[in-house]
Amino acid sequence: MDELKVNKSFWDFYAEIYDEKKADFDKYLRGRSIKTLQTFFKPGQNLIEIGCGTGTESLEMIKYGCKLTLTDLSPQMLKKAYEKIGDKARYVNLPAEYIDSFKIQFDGAYSSFGVLNCVTDIGEFFKKLHTILKPNAYFIASIINRWYWGDFLFFALGITNYLKKRLKGWGYISVDGKEYNAKANFYSVFKIKKIASPYFELEKCIAFPILLPPPYLKPKDRLPEKIFKILDKIESALNGLFPFKYFGEQTIFIFRRK
Known part of the structure; x- marks a missing residue:
């Protein structure tokens, strides 16, 4: 079974529990x-979301006033998104690998929470995305980082073993401790910048998160609210600065189409 079919099967399965797990x-x-999306995109713009999942961010961007085309590899994810959004968006069952199937150009694009880590050829993706965006359009993506400083700490403390996967550069996706055949690749900030550079200029990158533990460690439940708010405030001041911006669990990339 090829990689796209494997990924589709996994995300169809995951659609039923996605909102609970996220x-x-x-x-x-x-x-x-x-907040990042609404900083760079404007109401009235015609945007495309790549890997919309169950439509949580899609709904907020529609409320904000944007026009959305939602794409996803998984029909089940699109079904869940439709249950939230209804006829307020356009839905296209399309893998990111075929994003150049569109014959129009959009005002901007975004892809959140590691969708691009699962793309089979990320270089080809950036090349194809370039063709469907207007000149100077923004593309905003949050991508799981290969070099997350916290993994060294959590591995040493015996909390997680994600460090092994990141050092290897790829790993199979786990749900509740069980590994599935769907694969995720991990990229450094510098690698993504290099891959995208023929087609996009990187304006800014932001660690996501850097001081707060990642969501799979449930920091809102583990940390006292006062401590969480202090860390969140410090993080907001540091996450876009050198060298912190290079070592978050994920990275938000703000690209502008050349």
């Missing part, structure tokens, strides 16, 4: 992601 993302990272 509840910890929604507690603090989802809001930061949406």
Whole structure:
């Protein structure tokens, strides 16, 4: 079975439990992601979302006033998104690998929470995305980072073993401790910048998160609210600065189409 079929099968399965499993993302990272999108995109713009999942961010961007085309490899994910959004968006069952199937150009694009880590050829993706965006359009993507400083700490403390996967550069996706055949690749900030550079200029990158533990460690449940707020405030000041911006669990990339 080829990689796209494997990925489709996994994400169709995951669609039924996605919102439950991503509840910890929604507690603090989802809001930061949406705030970033609404900083760079404007109401009225015609945007395309690549890997929309169940449509949580899509719904907020529609409320903000953008026109959305939602794409996803998984029909089940699109079904869940439609249940939230209804006829307020356009839905296209399309892998990111075939993003150049569109014959129009969009005002901007975004892809959140590691969708691009699962793309089979990320270099070809950037090349194809370039063709469907207007000149100077923004593309905003959050991508799982290969070099996350926290993995060294969590591995040493025996909390997680994600460090092994990141050092290897790829790993199979796990849900509740069980590995599935769907594969994720991990990229450094410098690697993504280099891959995208023929087609996109990197304007800014932001660690996502850098001081707060990643959502799979449930920091909102583990940390006292006062401590969480202090760390969140410090993180907001540091996450776009050198060298911190290169070592987050994920990275938000703000690209502008050449």
